[in-house]
Amino acid sequence: MRMLTQNEYWSGEAESFDAIYSHKKSNFAVFMDKLLRKAMYDRFAYTLKQSEPVVGRTFLDVGCGTGLYSLELARRGAKKVVGLDVADRMIEICKKRAKDAKLDRTTEFVSCDICKYTSNYPFDITIGMGLFDYIKEPTVALNRMREVTEEKVMLSFPVLWSWRTLPRLIRLRLRHCPVFFYSRRQIRGYMNRAGFSKVFIRQMGPMYFVTAS
Numbered sequence: 001m002r003m004l005t006q007n008e009y010w011s012g013e014a015e016s017f018d019a020i021y022s023h024k025k026s027n028f029a030v031f032m033d034k035l036l037r038k039a040m041y042d043r044f045a046y047t048l049k050q051s052e053p054v055v056g057r058t059f060l061d062v063g064c065g066t067g068l069y070s071l072e073l074a075r076r077g078a079k080k081v082v083g084l085d086v087a088d089r090m091i092e093i094c095k096k097r098a099k100d101a102k103l104d105r106t107t108e109f110v111s112c113d114i115c116k117y118t119s120n121y122p123f124d125i126t127i128g129m130g131l132f133d134y135i136k137e138p139t140v141a142l143n144r145m146r147e148v149t150e151e152k153v154m155l156s157f158p159v160l161w162s163w164r165t166l167p168r169l170i171r172l173r174l175r176h177c178p179v180f181f182y183s184r185r186q187i188r189g190y191m192n193r194a195g196f197s198k199v200f201i202r203q204m205g206p207m208y209f210v211t212a213s
């Protein structure tokens, strides 16, 4: 079975992924999202809380998707937000939204794989939410993040064994999208090997929220 690249998969899924947040779907589907994807909404609220004070800080949002985190941080007064995504369609949507919301002076959206990303300046905070689910070997991506981050990174990783693991694995396999799951021990190992010495792991339902510096 040929697996799709992340650009192929997420460029095709951009609109339906966005509907998880915009709730532009049937009442039943919204109800199911609220039930099954509660951790995604909690993760968003927690990331914003842990980003305070946002005003004057710089952010790198890796795997920015349709720009929910990046645009909200810009709205809350971030000095600069760079959103990075390997899917061209995601970046197109982010750019249009930034322009429509008049946030295009403080935001920049770049179509790029984190493993190939370099920056001429560092960021205070780097975010990677719902990203490592789709990266087979996180070491290179984590190294890149550490190199460009001054204060801390905030990341999510899907839990190796949770009620969501098997249904998600099957659903994404059928759509030809590879997906990966992690134990706390594996995450700690990856983080330490990438040079992060302070690593805090908090479980949020079927995902781990990791803060590291």
Ligand SMILES: C[S@@+](CC[C@H](N)C(=O)[O-])C[C@H]1O[C@@H](n2cnc3c(N)ncnc32)[C@H](O)[C@@H]1O
Pocket (backbone or CB within 6 Å): 006, 007, 010, 062, 063, 064, 065, 066, 068, 069, 084, 085, 086, 087, 090, 112, 113, 114, 115, 128, 129, 130, 131, 134, 135
């Ligand atoms: C599930 S979406 C999460 C979007 C957003 N962070 C959120 O939580 O709303 C995952 C995103 O990661 C992107 N992605 C996957 N692998 C990537 C990589 N190696 N470099 C940059 N982006 C990547 C995908 O294209 C996709 O848009």
